[in-house]
Amino acid sequence: MVENTSEKSWEQLDQLLNKYRGTKGSVIPVLQQAQEIFGYLPKDVLIKISKEINVPISQVYGVVTFYAQFHLEPRGKNIIRSCQGTACHVRGAKAVLNAIREKLGLKEGQATTPDLQFTLETVACIGACGLAPCLMVNDDTHGRLTPEAVRPMIDKYRNQ
Amino acid sequence: MTIKSLEDLRKIKAESQLQTKARKSNDTQIIIGMGTCGIAAGAREVMTAVLEELAKRNLNNVSVLQTGCIGMCQKEPLLDVVRPGEDRVTYGPVSPSDVPRIIAEHLVNGNIVEDLVVAKIPNKE
Amino acid sequence: MALVRAHILICTGTGCTASGAKDVLAKFDEELKAKKLRDEVSLVETGCHGFCEGGPLVIIYPEGTFYTRVKPADVAEIVEEHILKGRTVSRLLFKEPLTAEKVPNYDEIAFYKKQHRLVLKNCGHINPDSIEEYIGADGYEGLAKAILTMTPEQVVEEMKKTGLRGRGGGGFPTGMKWMFCAKSPGPKKYVICNADEGDPGAFMDRSLLEGDPHAILEGMAICAYAIGSDEGYIYCRAEYPLAIKRLKKAIAQAEEAGLLGQNILGTNFSFTLHIKEGAGAFVCGEETALMASIEGRRGMPRPRPPFPAVKGLWDKPSNINNVETFANVPYIFRVGAEEYAKLGTEKSKGTKVFALTGKINNTGLAEVPMGITMREIIFDIGGGIIGGKKFKAVQIGGPSGGCIPEQLLDTPIDYDSLIAAGAMMGSGGLVVMDEDTCMVDVAKFFLNFTQSESCGKCTPCREGTKRMLEMLTAITEGKGQDGDIEKLEKLAKSIKAGALCALGQTAPNPILSTLRYFRNEYEAHIYDKKCPAGVCTALIGYKITDKCVGCGLCKKVCPVEAISGEPKGKHTIDPDKCIKCGACMEKCPFKAIIRG
Ligand SMILES: Cc1cc2nc3c(=O)[nH]c(=O)nc-3n(C[C@H](O)[C@H](O)[C@H](O)COP(=O)(O)O)c2cc1C
Ligand code: SF4
Ligand code: SF4
Ligand code: SF4
Ligand code: FES
Numbered sequence A: 001m002v003e004n005t006s007e008k009s010w011e012q013l014d015q016l017l018n019k020y021r022g023t024k025g026s027v028i029p030v031l032q033q034a035q036e037i038f039g040y041l042p043k044d045v046l047i048k049i050s051k052e053i054n055v056p057i058s059q060v061y062g063v064v065t066f067y068a069q070f071h072l073e074p075r076g077k078n079i080i081r082s083c084q085g086t087a088c089h090v091r092g093a094k095a096v097l098n099a100i101r102e103k104l105g106l107k108e109g110q111a112t113t114p115d116l117q118f119t120l121e122t123v124a125c126i127g128a129c130g131l132a133p134c135l136m137v138n139d140d141t142h143g144r145l146t147p148e149a150v151r152p153m154i155d156k157y158r159n160q
Numbered sequence B: 001m002t003i004k005s006l007e008d009l010r011k012i013k014a015e016s017q018l019q020t021k022a023r024k025s026n027d028t029q030i031i032i033g034m035g036t037c038g039i040a041a042g043a044r045e046v047m048t049a050v051l052e053e054l055a056k057r058n059l060n061n062v063s064v065l066q067t068g069c070i071g072m073c074q075k076e077p078l079l080d081v082v083r084p085g086e087d088r089v090t091y092g093p094v095s096p097s098d099v100p101r102i103i104a105e106h107l108v109n110g111n112i113v114e115d116l117v118v119a120k121i122p123n124k125e
Numbered sequence C: 001m002a003l004v005r006a007h008i009l010i011c012t013g014t015g016c017t018a019s020g021a022k023d024v025l026a027k028f029d030e031e032l033k034a035k036k037l038r039d040e041v042s043l044v045e046t047g048c049h050g051f052c053e054g055g056p057l058v059i060i061y062p063e064g065t066f067y068t069r070v071k072p073a074d075v076a077e078i079v080e081e082h083i084l085k086g087r088t089v090s091r092l093l094f095k096e097p098l099t100a101e102k103v104p105n106y107d108e109i110a111f112y113k114k115q116h117r118l119v120l121k122n123c124g125h126i127n128p129d130s131i132e133e134y135i136g137a138d139g140y141e142g143l144a145k146a147i148l149t150m151t152p153e154q155v156v157e158e159m160k161k162t163g164l165r166g167r168g169g170g171g172f173p174t175g176m177k178w179m180f181c182a183k184s185p186g187p188k189k190y191v192i193c194n195a196d197e198g199d200p201g202a203f204m205d206r207s208l209l210e211g212d213p214h215a216i217l218e219g220m221a222i223c224a225y226a227i228g229s230d231e232g233y234i235y236c237r238a239e240y241p242l243a244i245k246r247l248k249k250a251i252a253q254a255e256e257a258g259l260l261g262q263n264i265l266g267t268n269f270s271f272t273l274h275i276k277e278g279a280g281a282f283v284c285g286e287e288t289a290l291m292a293s294i295e296g297r298r299g300m301p302r303p304r305p306p307f308p309a310v311k312g313l314w315d316k317p318s319n320i321n322n323v324e325t326f327a328n329v330p331y332i333f334r335v336g337a338e339e340y341a342k343l344g345t346e347k348s349k350g351t352k353v354f355a356l357t358g359k360i361n362n363t364g365l366a367e368v369p370m371g372i373t374m375r376e377i378i379f380d381i382g383g384g385i386i387g388g389k390k391f392k393a394v395q396i397g398g399p400s401g402g403c404i405p406e407q408l409l410d411t412p413i414d415y416d417s418l419i420a421a422g423a424m425m426g427s428g429g430l431v432v433m434d435e436d437t438c439m440v441d442v443a444k445f446f447l448n449f450t451q452s453e454s455c456g457k458c459t460p461c462r463e464g465t466k467r468m469l470e471m472l473t474a475i476t477e478g479k480g481q482d483g484d485i486e487k488l489e490k491l492a493k494s495i496k497a498g499a500l501c502a503l504g505q506t507a508p509n510p511i512l513s514t515l516r517y518f519r520n521e522y523e524a525h526i527y528d529k530k531c532p533a534g535v536c537t538a539l540i541g542y543k544i545t546d547k548c549v550g551c552g553l554c555k556k557v558c559p560v561e562a563i564s565g566e567p568k569g570k571h572t573i574d575p576d577k578c579i580k581c582g583a584c585m586e587k588c589p590f591k592a593i594i595r596g
């Protein structure tokens, strides 16, 4: 079993499944909340969900791979979502993204730092276009960014 | 709170508007001089008295504003009453016990409380 | 209860929170308590005004003074000066970008003055977490009027009379949509609110959900009554956590008040609402894909007909509308269809909220009557282009839309005039671009977006967008060939004709419209191997001219040591080492470095 799938997490998953058993259309909310518990969606968790809510595992996988929000791999403690939407694009979001990559030392195609501190993703618009370029770290939105401003910001989260 | 009819809805609307009344400017205003000297002379207590009196009388079409020192420090605390289309009247020194009288006489009935008047600024219109 | 003499309204929408509004709020609380003013001054959290650019925003009533970019360190001064002594803190007032004039009052700012705020009326002016404040602002009166004095048929008729067209993109007449669903037989029907707001660069729906959630609920309830539904869903993107939180609270309050749930307003009309969080796929904004997603399946569009009005969520007749569409409904039923229809143009009624972003001075939400010109929006409300640069084009409708060039700025905007110009209303996102924007790069940006968001169900969209993106990439890298433009046009037409859903059908729009108005830029890339705007890195180079005095600053900033030269002598750039970052050009105090 994977390391952060502690006993407590499995208990929480049981409670979650009890809550949704028999509700129609529950696959996505169950996966969303299960991901919140485990940080990502380990294979064992998917198998259990499939059995308990009575949806074929193939369908569960289909859903997980379709939506950008679901992750099959472990992710960093802090999730940075750099906006590359239109408003941010025309105001220099690329340079901000590159500065984060460089600061985190991420190689091409790599999203999570080896120490599992950070995962870097891009999103298309977080609705704070007036403050472009922006990004979200976990649930906090940050705006009016520059490459210079993101470096200390990352340090702040690293030290938390 | 359960709303079962249009009347219920209207009642809640009226109550809520009372609370948010201060979010617009009213033509009738009470202005209190709250400069350093005013506060030293007891303007804060006057302000409290004004708010209490307005609440007691359910007067919610009056804006309570504050202003800085206007250079008549010896007459502080100062209180101005502005009624639409009338002269602006400055009272002072005002003590909290004068407040009910000013509100009842001037604000409600439109009669200036002459014995407390310091100055009158003619209405420009 | 003592009277409150002043209200301090602090915007805690997503934008202002990002700029630190929560700290400002806490500081106000602290300062007011310290000065013993907490009982006579009320602190109110509001939703987004659509002016996040100036955030954190603070408005103080009764004066209506509008403070912008307020920092916690400013709070003590505001309390001392404004609240206690009645003096405006003028350094925090909004400054007009064009005249540098300070404007104390909210309604006097050019950005707001030209707007006509019906839908956004409450945003920023009431506490969205308080149903009482919503009711105090005429809330739920439209619902009461509809269900207590009208039959469902009359409600549908009234809606038809308004001429309101859906604000989610297509512009389909809302009254007709309601009528189709009302006529669909069946005991079980659904009302769905599309709050997926996928267009990157548009945020009016987020603002509405955060700033006035009850208006959406009221609009949906009126719709439910009209079509005979007792259950509804709001499908909201997960990127909007604050909107979801406020919606949940609003639903709970409305249920407690008897304005949602069983036996609404004591009648036998019942309506319950659920919230579904989206899971991050643009295509889920398409109505059939959205319903598949609510059902817990992969969010892929399916062919229509059957339309949702006949066969929708769980195969039941369903009516789906956009957030802004629903937000118009309470107002309509309060003032009546006739009054509403006075606003706008003959075929596009009412107002539209536009999200102004890009290279513009005042970014934010602008609600204006249909039929206003783009010039008024960009220059009068938006305050013109940043840094006094030259306007080039404005992209409207996001990745499905098109661009409007300078020569069309004076066309009145409505659904039909935009289509005629090769663009579309879409969600109403307006991205303003100046002379430094490369139109080929813009087209590539949008195509990159649609290509990665294509669900892959049908070939023309899946493969066609990929092909087009490859060609555009080649063009921006200087590998474009004679005939590429014609090939792009042909491919665009076949995708438009062959794609199953509007994502594919509209994906070529940005290319077609940039080709229509900025063909010369494509030609410059292909034939001259030049990017006129100086954006496409492969096509630009940096050179040091004779203006160089040899100060050496450029040499210091170059990250790859591509610049050489002796102090006081002319410096040169080694083109083989240069990575074209542009840092040297920005730094040179003598403007000796040019791009070309
Ligand atoms: C790819 C795609 C994405 C869409 N995204 C949205 C969206 O984010 N929000 C929205 O309201 N409508 C969106 N639509 C339009 C919806 O399919 C639908 O027309 C709309 O919700 C109807 O509401 P209305 O009649 O009120 O405009 C999208 C359509 C397509 C094809
Ligand atoms: S047009 Fe594109 S997004 Fe729409 S169904 Fe086809 S592949 Fe999917
Ligand atoms: S910064 Fe400008 S003037 Fe100075 S050495 Fe470089 S090119 Fe020459
Ligand atoms: S553009 Fe960048 S890499 Fe090239 S010379 Fe200038 S600073 Fe160096
Ligand atoms: S485009 Fe970045 S927040 Fe909207």
Ligand code: FES
Residues within 6 Å of the ligand: C011, C012, C013, C014, C015, C016, C017, C047, C048, C049, C050, C051, C052, C053, C055, C057
């Ligand atoms: S969040 Fe405050 S104005 Fe938008």
